[in-house]
Amino acid sequence: MSAPETAAVGAAPKRNVATDIALIATFAALIAVCALLPAISVGGAVPITLQTFAVILAGAVLGARRGFLAVLLYLAVGAAGLPVFSGGSAGLAPFAGPSVGYLVAFPLAALLAGFIVERLPRRKIATSIPLIFVAGIVSSFVFVHPLGILGMAWRADLTLGQAFVADLAFWPGDVVKNILMALVATAVHRAFPSLLPARRRA
Template identity: 75%
Template sequence: MTAADLTAARQESPNAPRRHVATDLALIATFAALIAVCSIIPGISLGPASITLQTLAVMLAGAVLGANRGLLAVLLFMAVGAAGLPVFSGGSAGLAPFAGPTVGYLVSFPLAAWLIGFIVERLPRRKVATSIPLIFVAGLIANLVFVHTLGPLGLAWRAEMGIGAAFVFDLAFWPGDLVKTLIVAIVATAVHRAFPALLPRR
């Protein structure tokens, strides 16, 4: 490396963190917007809760961005909705959804995005044949640990259901979530093959 190269590196290095921060902020905002769009698309009403594309976007944020940025994307989406923009399911907004029967699902979303991102960051992603099933399993774990645990507990609390009845009600969401998790695995694998440096190095 010549003296000119060293000088150029010194001049560029202070700007590198700024570029990374700007990129991270743009990705977080983009996925927060994606979650909002998937939330307001009309779903299938099942009474106290609805089947929507919301969980697909939440899981995709974690699987594509990684744990921390995926978590922040979901938190940004929730903050925008709490501030009054109609980005929650059915076009609702404000703090009311956090006191309704779907509160457990809302609380589970940032945690699920973080968990799937945490797992995906540590998975080998060199081959599509292994990456897709591994990310699919990561999504199932995140769904099982948070979405399909906190969600029914929220229903039991706010919808005046028994805990057993709430978990039985939640079974209606599993077929759709299996399909959405497979889509997340396929899309995330394609994104990481196209942009291998997108996730933090471990």
């Protein structure tokens, strides 16, 4: 193998890593933008935002690992002091408030959504709006809502029953956000069919 060929072979992993970093940073920024859009107050301790849409979208588009890392980056940047949380808040205070359960659930929800989408038939991903929607809904109801309820019960001085009732206000919006997420994810996969990581062969 000649020297140029050797250099080209060695450069490929660097390009892949750079692409992964760029995608992770882009989706972390998208989550921040969605968090900073005006929230809808439902009279409870936690308002409705578009964060969940962006979090699940990160997993559905990037896959489990990169989606998880994108959400972790977003949380790390906010914890470090940049005002990227809902309402422009920053630092560790949001992790001590009623929304702590939702924040903790976000990377796990992205991880699960990506895990499910990665295992869908590749030929159908670009046309599988219902399947991607199901991946998002499952991720929300496995992680986001249960941990959100626990967080409100812990930090908002509510019983679990009261926190569950408060969380019910998020369910209709969650369905709408996951429909939108599935539409956007499907469009992205149609335009960039190789965006998801390749499956490992046994």
